[in-house]
Amino acid sequence: MGYHLNFAAVWRDFDLLLSGLGLGLALAVVSILAGCVIGLVAAFAMLSRIRPARIAATAYVTAIRNTPILVLIFFSYFALPQMGLRFGKIESFVITLAIYAGAYLTEVFRAGLLSLPKGLREAGLAIGLTERQTRTSIIVPVMLRNVLPSLGNNFISLFKDTSLAAAIAVPELTYYARKINVETFRVIETWLVASLMYVAACYLIAAGLRKVERRLAIPR
């Protein structure tokens, strides 16, 4: 078929790809941290006794989870400036990804909170902690340790979603892969290397998370 593999073009720009991978990871870390805060607030809102809070949290989760993330990205990058909300492309992307992650994490945290035994809160109150202290120093830490596996899965899929930042020209891995692809036409090599980098990164993250999980697991 007259196509000879030649990785030279890809290796020449390999540091670009690596920097793109680094940026992708950074985007994912920042968004999951922000997403955790959003998710925690929304999860407590979902379980609260205040009806409007419940409705708002449910609406947020349902709306975000059923909308494609690419639409959300374009919306916040191209449409929000019309309302005077102007962000740089990286800020805009991180905000979108955080809001997107928040919706998924809300479900994770809600399930985590529901699976905690009632006695935990009662014990906290019994030893004289206030409702708020019980929440911050007992309920949330225990719940976080319990949901760590699904938190990890969410992080990995969030990391993969950072590839979409290329659609608004954030220079991460996919962006550079596309650039190398159109500049050199080393099509197979470029996409092979790029996807292998994603796979390797996901694999390493998963392995690292498993270690952390074992360290933090609640001893039975």
Added chain:
Amino acid sequence: MDVQYFIAELWNARWAVAMGTGMTLVISALAITLGSTLGLVVGLGLTYGHWTLRFLVRVYTDFIRGTPVFVLVLASYYILAVAGIQLTAFEAGVFALTVFCSSHVGEIVRGALQAIPAGQTEASMAVGLTFRQTFAYVLLPQALRQILPTWVNTATEMVKASTLLSVIGVVELLLSVQQVISRNFLSLEFYFFAGFLYFLINFGIERVGRYAERRVAVVP
């Protein structure tokens, strides 16, 4: 925001939006049906295959699951052409989504099949069923019931992932809406409208899924 102007523009763009929505539905339906069929085979390979087959299928699923869908779409669009397989953007995109869907469904199927207690297989063999009969009459019906909720989730994921085909030039809902926006600059309104349409599609799928779950649920 001028509501009347928006409605007038929406009326002007009605055919573009309708065609785009139709395209999104066609892409999603193709990807879901083809991907699920392939996924069932993948799941069977992962569960019952000879260890060499199991290893190969495992490499396939892990590789696909570790790569962002966006990279899969771009890679299949560019690589297949270089490899001498001339596909349209539509076909290449559907191919990528099918592959993506199959690896996810494969994992779901494997999980469901392995969750069935071994005693069931033993019991079926004890009453004289062949493996094929055991699978068709005992394992598969139970597995399908368990798969349903996650599978519906995957279906909505596929609808959302179909937006990525807009990047390689398939005029589905997102790209058709972008074309409309580039004509009238109503980005806020039209992106919101696109998000709303996706929400409706996915919400519909979710509702149908819930209904199906209730229908097939084992009444205790």
